[in-house]
Amino acid sequence: MNRGIYILKRLGLAIPVMIFGVTMSFLILYLGPIDPVGSILGRQATPADIRQLRMALNYIDSAGNPIPLWEQYFRVVSDLFLLDFGDSWVIQRETPVTTLIINRMPATLWLGFWSVVIALGVGVPVGLYAGLRANTFRDYASSGFGIIWRAMPNFWLAVIISGLITAGGALSFYRTAIVETQVSGTPDALGNLFTNVEIFSGIPYLELLFIPVPNPGPMFVAFKWILPAALVLGSSSMGNEVRIGRTAVLESINSKYVETAKAKGVSPRRIIAKHVGRNAIIPLLPVVMGEFYLLIGGSVLVESVFGINGLGNLFFSAVLGPDIPLVMALVFIFIVIQILFNISQDLLYTYIDPRISLGERE
Amino acid sequence: MSDRHSTESIREELTHRDNLSLTARIAENPEPFVWWAVPMFVLLAVEFATWGGILVGMLDALVIGVTGLIDIVVGFVSPGLAQIVTDFQAGVVGMLRSVGGTLGELPTLFSREVIPNQGHQTPNGAWQGTFLGLQPAVAWALRFSLIMAYALFTAYWAFRGWLVYRDHYRESDWTPTDDIVNNLRGHRWGQFGIIVLVVFLTMATFGSALAPSTVSQNIQSPYSDESQIQYLTEEGTVETVFAGDANFDSKSKGAVDTNVGVMTYDDYGRFHPFGTLPNGRDLFTFMMGGARITMIVSGMAITGAAVVAMTLSMLSAYYSGSLDLGILTVADGVVSVPQLLLLIMMSAVFANTWLGAVLDGGFLLALIFAFTTWPFLWRAVRGPALQVAQEDWVRAAESYGQRPRNIMQKHMLPYVLGYLLVYASMSVGGIIISLSALSFLGNGLGISPPTPAWGRAISAGQSYVSSPSWHISLIPGLMIVLLVTGMNALGDGIRDAIDPEVETGDGEEAAAGGGA
Numbered sequence: 001m002n003r004g005i006y007i008l009k010r011l012g013l014a015i016p017v018m019i020f021g022v023t024m025s026f027l028i029l030y031l032g033p034i035d036p037v038g039s040i041l042g043r044q045a046t047p048a049d050i051r052q053l054r055m056a057l058n059y060i061d062s063a064g065n066p067i068p069l070w071e072q073y074f075r076v077v078s079d080l081f082l083l084d085f086g087d088s089w090v091i092q093r094e095t096p097v098t099t100l101i102i103n104r105m106p107a108t109l110w111l112g113f114w115s116v117v118i119a120l121g122v123g124v125p126v127g128l129y130a131g132l133r134a135n136t137f138r139d140y141a142s143s144g145f146g147i148i149w150r151a152m153p154n155f156w157l158a159v160i161i162s163g164l165i166t167a168g169g170a171l172s173f174y175r176t177a178i179v180e181t182q183v184s185g186t187p188d189a190l191g192n193l194f195t196n197v198e199i200f201s202g203i204p205y206l207e208l209l210f211i212p213v214p215n216p217g218p219m220f221v222a223f224k225w226i227l228p229a230a231l232v233l234g235s236s237s238m239g240n241e242v243r244i245g246r247t248a249v250l251e252s253i254n255s256k257y258v259e260t261a262k263a264k265g266v267s268p269r270r271i272i273a274k275h276v277g278r279n280a281i282i283p284l285l286p287v288v289m290g291e292f293y294l295l296i297g298g299s300v301l302v303e304s305v306f307g308i309n310g311l312g313n314l315f316f317s318a319v320l321g322p323d324i325p326l327v328m329a330l331v332f333i334f335i336v337i338q339i340l341f342n343i344s345q346d347l348l349y350t351y352i353d354p355r356i357s358l359g360e361r362e
Numbered sequence: 363m364s365d366r367h368s369t370e371s372i373r374e375e376l377t378h379r380d381n382l383s384l385t386a387r388i389a390e391n392p393e394p395f396v397w398w399a400v401p402m403f404v405l406l407a408v409e410f411a412t413w414g415g416i417l418v419g420m421l422d423a424l425v426i427g428v429t430g431l432i433d434i435v436v437g438f439v440s441p442g443l444a445q446i447v448t449d450f451q452a453g454v455v456g457m458l459r460s461v462g463g464t465l466g467e468l469p470t471l472f473s474r475e476v477i478p479n480q481g482h483q484t485p486n487g488a489w490q491g492t493f494l495g496l497q498p499a500v501a502w503a504l505r506f507s508l509i510m511a512y513a514l515f516t517a518y519w520a521f522r523g524w525l526v527y528r529d530h531y532r533e534s535d536w537t538p539t540d541d542i543v544n545n546l547r548g549h550r551w552g553q554f555g556i557i558v559l560v561v562f563l564t565m566a567t568f569g570s571a572l573a574p575s576t577v578s579q580n581i582q583s584p585y586s587d588e589s590q591i592q593y594l595t596e597e598g599t600v601e602t603v604f605a606g607d608a609n610f611d612s613k614s615k616g617a618v619d620t621n622v623g624v625m626t627y628d629d630y631g632r633f634h635p636f637g638t639l640p641n642g643r644d645l646f647t648f649m650m651g652g653a654r655i656t657m658i659v660s661g662m663a664i665t666g667a668a669v670v671a672m673t674l675s676m677l678s679a680y681y682s683g684s685l686d687l688g689i690l691t692v693a694d695g696v697v698s699v700p701q702l703l704l705l706i707m708m709s710a711v712f713a714n715t716w717l718g719a720v721l722d723g724g725f726l727l728a729l730i731f732a733f734t735t736w737p738f739l740w741r742a743v744r745g746p747a748l749q750v751a752q753e754d755w756v757r758a759a760e761s762y763g764q765r766p767r768n769i770m771q772k773h774m775l776p777y778v779l780g781y782l783l784v785y786a787s788m789s790v791g792g793i794i795i796s797l798s799a800l801s802f803l804g805n806g807l808g809i810s811p812p813t814p815a816w817g818r819a820i821s822a823g824q825s826y827v828s829s830p831s832w833h834i835s836l837i838p839g840l841m842i843v844l845l846v847t848g849m850n851a852l853g854d855g856i857r858d859a860i861d862p863e864v865e866t867g868d869g870e871e872a873a874a875g876g877g878a
Contacts, residue, residue, distance in 0.1 A: 160835065
């Protein structure tokens with residue numbers, strides 16, 4: 001199948017899924033027994049204030065008649081799909097939702113990036129190692145590590161690790177190692193991770209272009225700061241990677257083509273790199289992609305334990321608010337990310353393993 | 363003889379072949395049954411009140427929950443009918459509660475009255491009120507081990523019942539279940555899972571007898587008249603005090619002098635196997651209460667999700683086409699909202715409604731978990747179900763004129779059930795973790811206090827991890843790790859037992875619990 005047509009087709013199929021997800025969230029928030037007007041104004045609200053706010057929130061029209069739910073629904077959904085997310089109601093009154101999200105984004109991206117990298121950097125090698133040394137003590141030790149690591153609740157691990165790092169804990173040396181850093185709260189170094197170097201200064205229009213150059217100092221501080229949280233957030237994926245990496249290696253190492261390569265005298269190193277490793281990546285792919293998705297949910301708990309002001313924390317306070325425009329916008333963004341990941345995952349399959357043709361999956 | 367008549371008679375022949383009922387077969391050869399049934403009867407009889415109590419409790423919650431849901435739906439149509447439903451609910455619940463009350467007064471063999479561990483020291487150092495004058499710790503350990511041994515043996519004896527049935531009373535010599543059981547018998551990892559499951563179910567069932575204190579005395583109403591305990595003062599006199607006051611002086615707040623750690627006594631002669639919470643309550647009692655609500659909620663949730671997934675997988679495999687596509691869209695829609703976010707959103711929204719009050723919020727949570735879990739299960743069994751639907755015997759059954767419902771139930775479902783079991787036991791770990799995560803977040807999410815919930819204990823101990831009171835956060839977490847590992851092991855075991863060749867790759871995300 002043509003790749004372009006395939007992508008279009010997948011995007012077309014994604015639309016009903018998106019509509020369903022948004023509708024479900026809408027129904028939960030608008031039909032459910034929550035009262036944003038009450039929580040915005042508090043108990044001392046006068047009827048006039050309430051009336052005015054209801055009008056501002058599009059619950060009633062200017063004549064005081066309630067706007068039917070389906071009309072509200074179409075307004076909300078069309079605004080979302082036109083990327084007009086409106087203003088926050090509770091968290092920061094009158095601030096555009098987009099501003100709030102953009103302000104909180106860097107912390108979550110930084111956390112998510114490192115949790116994926118660390119989980120991959122530890123989980124995959126350990127899994128491959130266990131598979132190559134199958135049924136030895138070392139295999140059992142590393143598989144056991146994966147199984148336990150996978151069963152540990154993120155929030156509990158976060159509590160234990162952050163507790164051990166605090167002053168007086170067994171791991172308190174971590175704070176002062178190399179550079180003294182905090183370990184909870186949002187890393188303030190996030191603001192100057194990069195210096196923007198203008199390369200075309202003086203040339204009209206082109207001078208707006210710049211190259212972000214990493215600043216090693218703040219980058220290391222921010223990395224060290226976020227490392228415990230990233231380790232926790234990546235924990236369950238790390239366990240999955242160990243487990244699946246191991247079985248994948250076991251499956252490909254016993255296959256005929258590895259035997260053939262051995263018979264031809266290919267060096268063990270080359271066999272592992274070219275024949276076993278590559279094939280072992282295929283079943284790992286959904287786990288790695290799924291990891292991005294788990295991060296979105298997991299960041300709520302990890303961010304709240306480590307006190308990081310990221311999107312997860314924002315969502316949590318928005319739900320408790322309840323800040324309906326903010327919740328709807330975040331849910332919408334999460335759905336879009338999720339769908340894009342699913343599609344890119346299926347595309348990636350065809351690059352890694354040419355035997356899989358487009359449209360075969362699903 | 364018409365064609366139609368002949369198919370009828372063949373169908374008759376196919377469906378009514380067993381000529382002797384099970385009772386008749388037992389009557390023919392009663393000996394093996396009697397040798398199994400009499401011990402089983404004794405085993406159940408000595409703890410009759412406990413078994414009956416748990417049954418009544420579950421019926422009670424189910425009646426309230428289901429009639430409550432009907433009430434909401436009917437309430438939209440006619441308030442009068444809704445009132446009838448409410449009255450019905452009140453009547454049935456009242457009856458169930460009185461039965462439960464009567465059961466509660468019946469004696470059981472391993473109760474706290476038979477082997478008491480709560481007593482006080484006399485001035486000469488001997489213990490009074492405990493079992494045989496033993497130390498409270500020893501008396502408690504004895505009761506704990508006896509109950510665990512009893513529960514494990516009862517579980518084994520129930521399994522023996524199946525063996526007796528298989529060897530003496532079953533009509534067919536072999537069924538696929540035999541192979542599964544035989545494979546599991548050589549699967550140590552899977553057996554570990556089964557034992558973990560039995561142990562935690564025991565905690566849920568016998569929690570109040572397993573703990574050194576009861577939830578009502580120590581946690582829920584420590585200032586009621588029944589919650590008075592006696593202790594030996596430093597002056598050498600025996601005084602009476604409310605459990606609540608004793609709790610106040612038994613707090614674990616991180617400092618060396620305000621800490622009641624693991625396996626220690628407090629100043630009131632009470633033994634704390636897991637130490638105390640920051641508010642002085644007994645952590646072990648709290649954990650047992652938490653085990654009950656955790657097992658009930660996760661059991662209800664996974665059952666609900668499995669039933670929905672099973673029904674939909676049968677329908678989508680048999681009819682396929684646009685029905686399949688429709689279910690796919692709905693499932694993808696539910697999955698597309700991150701699970702934990704959906705959970706937080708839904709429980710925040712419904713937390714203050716009366717639905718949130720049934721089972722201390724547990725019923726609502728079970729519903730929400732069932733709603734967020736079924737798409738994962740459905741996706742996992744959809745493939746096998748589609749394969750079965752292509753088999754020749756399904757076509758054959760169709761040509762005999764069997765009804766679709768029958769074909770799905772008799773000719774498709776048995777082949778999918780195993781996969782469903784595997785994925786269900788792997789996803790239940792995720793439910794357990796998410797459930798405790800919600801209780802951990804607090805703010806009206808999760809199980810409502812003061813009913814014990816594991817996540818709340820972890821949250822309570824959050825600031826004491828690196829202090830002498832490290833037990834508060836650590837132990838509940840380890841219990842969760844053990845239970846979740848056990849459920850994953852069980853899933854692995856069943857999977858290997860069903861088909862040693864197959865390796866499950868999908869559905870792993872479901873097992874990880876939406877990142878909680």
